[in-house]
Amino acid sequence: MTNGFLAIGRRAINFITRLGSTFMLLLKAIYYFKDIPRSLGQIFEQCFFIGNKSLSLIIITSIFIGAVSAWQAAYQFKFIGAPLRYLGAAVGKAIVIELSPVLSALVIAGRVGAGIAAEIGAMKVTEQVDALESMAISPIRYLIMPRLFASALMIPLLTVFSAFVAIGGALLVSVLFVDISHETFLLGVKNSFKIFDLVSGLIKSTVFGLIIGVVGCHEGYHAEGGARGVGRATTEAVVISAVMIFIADYIIATILFKV
Amino acid sequence: MMDVSIKIENISKSFGKKKVLNGVTLNVNRGESVVIIGQSGCGKSVLLKHLNRLIRPDSGHIYINDQDIAKMQTEELFAIRRKIGMLFQSAALLDSLTVAQNVGLGLKEGWKYSEKEISEIVGDKLEMVGLSGAENMYPSDLSGGMRKRVGLARSISTNPEILLYDEPTTGLDPITSDLINDLMINLREKLNVTSVAVTHDMTSAYKIAGRIVMLYNGKIEYDGTPGQIKNSGNSIVDQFINGRASGPIQVQ
Numbered sequence: 012m013t014n015g016f017l018a019i020g021r022r023a024i025n026f027i028t029r030l031g032s033t034f035m036l037l038l039k040a041i042y043y044f045k046d047i048p049r050s051l052g053q054i055f056e057q058c059f060f061i062g063n064k065s066l067s068l069i070i071i072t073s074i075f076i077g078a079v080s081a082w083q084a085a086y087q088f089k090f091i092g093a094p095l096r097y098l099g100a101a102v103g104k105a106i107v108i109e110l111s112p113v114l115s116a117l118v119i120a121g122r123v124g125a126g127i128a129a130e131i132g133a134m135k136v137t138e139q140v141d142a143l144e145s146m147a148i149s150p151i152r153y154l155i156m157p158r159l160f161a162s163a164l165m166i167p168l169l170t171v172f173s174a175f176v177a178i179g180g181a182l183l184v185s186v187l188f189v190d191i192s193h194e195t196f197l198l199g200v201k202n203s204f205k206i207f208d209l210v211s212g213l214i215k216s217t218v219f220g221l222i223i224g225v226v227g228c229h230e231g232y233h234a235e236g237g238a239r240g241v242g243r244a245t246t247e248a249v250v251i252s253a254v255m256i257f258i259a260d261y262i263i264a265t266i267l268f269k270v
Numbered sequence: 271m272m273d274v275s276i277k278i279e280n281i282s283k284s285f286g287k288k289k290v291l292n293g294v295t296l297n298v299n300r301g302e303s304v305v306i307i308g309q310s311g312c313g314k315s316v317l318l319k320h321l322n323r324l325i326r327p328d329s330g331h332i333y334i335n336d337q338d339i340a341k342m343q344t345e346e347l348f349a350i351r352r353k354i355g356m357l358f359q360s361a362a363l364l365d366s367l368t369v370a371q372n373v374g375l376g377l378k379e380g381w382k383y384s385e386k387e388i389s390e391i392v393g394d395k396l397e398m399v400g401l402s403g404a405e406n407m408y409p410s411d412l413s414g415g416m417r418k419r420v421g422l423a424r425s426i427s428t429n430p431e432i433l434l435y436d437e438p439t440t441g442l443d444p445i446t447s448d449l450i451n452d453l454m455i456n457l458r459e460k461l462n463v464t465s466v467a468v469t470h471d472m473t474s475a476y477k478i479a480g481r482i483v484m485l486y487n488g489k490i491e492y493d494g495t496p497g498q499i500k501n502s503g504n505s506i507v508d509q510f511i512n513g514r515a516s517g518p519i520q521v522q
Contacts, residue, residue, distance in 0.1 A: 133365075134364070134365075137360055137362060138358045138359070138360060138362035139362050139363075139364050139365070141319070141324050141358065141362065142356070142358055142362035142363075142364070142424075143364075143375075144322075144324055144351070145322055145324060145351060145354070145355075145356040145358075145425075145434075146351070146375060146376035146379070146380065146424075146428075147347075147348040147349075147351040147352045147376065147379075147380045148375070148376065148379045148380060149344070149348075153379065
């Protein structure tokens with residue numbers, strides 16, 4: 012029994028320590044934002060890496076996110092007898108403020124977060140990070156800052172793109188299977204759209220971008236024990252990012268949207 | 271009095287419950303070549319990595335040119351690290367960069383050199399290690415020996431005062447090993463650097479060392495010239511340098 016409590020306590024302490032050290036890494040990396048001008052090359056490379064790795068995945072997932080949202084909304088509308096001309100409004104709003112930011116972030120966490128953790132982890136276990144240190148190059152400036160900055164920059168862009176594609180997917184389902192004209196659907200989307208929705212989606216996705224970047228970097232940076240350690244870091248990066256994205260999503264929602 | 275370049279004062283380091291270094295004290299004079307020998311896992315590399323603070327000691331001090339690096343702030347530490355080159359066991363070349371970019375990395379990031387100057391220095395250093403023309407190759411295209419030589423070129427790119435070698439010849443064939451040994455001797459003679467190497471390759475140790483230090487059970491067991499160590503009369507040292515499985519050292 013006591014052992015059980017001890018184990019739980021130890022895990023809790025580990026988790027909090029890890030969270031603290033991730034947050035410290037975030038602050039250190041933000042400090043190095045002052046060196047952005049001299050790191051433009053690496054930042055551009057990372058932006059390309061993130062965009063290139065995610066674009067096709069975002070297109071496919073977003074089409075289906077939009078399509079299933081429209082389908083489910085239409086089903087619910089019919090069930091409660093709501094007029095279908097509001098379908099575009101409901102689906103558009105849900106996509107912009109919630110579905111696109113969260114689901115794109117999750118998809119990107121799986122792809123980019125894992126990629127960052129694996130790359131930095133492999134560099135760590137093969138002493139490449141030590142080599143940078145030995146040459147008086149801060150790994151936080153050279154490796155982590157560009158990845159974090161690129162991820163905070165690219166993920167909002169990908170989210171906006173995802174919202175467009177998802178609305179396209181919803182439109183397709185609405186026109187083809189729900190029997191609403193595209194004018195009605197788009198008018199609904201347009202009338203319900205507020206600039207604040209887009210801003211809130213962008214705030215969220217920037218925070219998600221920072222989470223994916225810093226968690227991936229942190230897990231990779233602390234990888235040890237060869238290939239197995241790198242594998243573990245990669246998995247942890249995805250799991251921790253996903254959990255943090257949901258928690259951050261709730262916190263941001265309660266701050267931005269007063270009920 | 272000899273001019274001391276590196277002064278290690280009573281350092282200890284544990285990882286979890288395992289005490290790896292237990293009160294190590296050692297001085298290295300300017301221009302001297304010290305080789306640290308000892309069994310695998312005895313803490314040689316850990317000791318070496320204390321010298322540019324890739325690892326921090328739990329207690330004790332490390333002075334480089336009379337400055338204690340153990341408690342230094344980042345900026346000061348970076349200034350010291352620019353004076354120290356390090357060759358890693360696996361060479362630790364950055365996979366994503368070419369040979370030339372690897373060798374020029376320290377110059378590009380920390381020093382105020384133009385691209386042209388960097389490429390000239392890179393060319394010179396690659397020539398010193400006999401790898402002219404390999405500038406545009408990637409680390410994955412190179413053999414183990416070539417990687418070590420690129421690592422060596424990288425570690426000397428900033429003309430350091432001190433060079434640290436972590437197992438410079440491990441995993442190389444005898445001929446390539448000897449080539450690396452010659453390069454190390456050549457560098458010391460040409461650049462008058464202070465060097466500390468960690469190895470368990472005795473052929474290499476005898477060839478490059480001015481002084482050999484044996485690390486055992488987290489402490490310095492013996493400290494002497496290659497000539498002295500061969501006739502030390504110390505059974506632990508004898509067992510190690512003659513490579514015998516039985517003796518006072520228990521193989522873990």
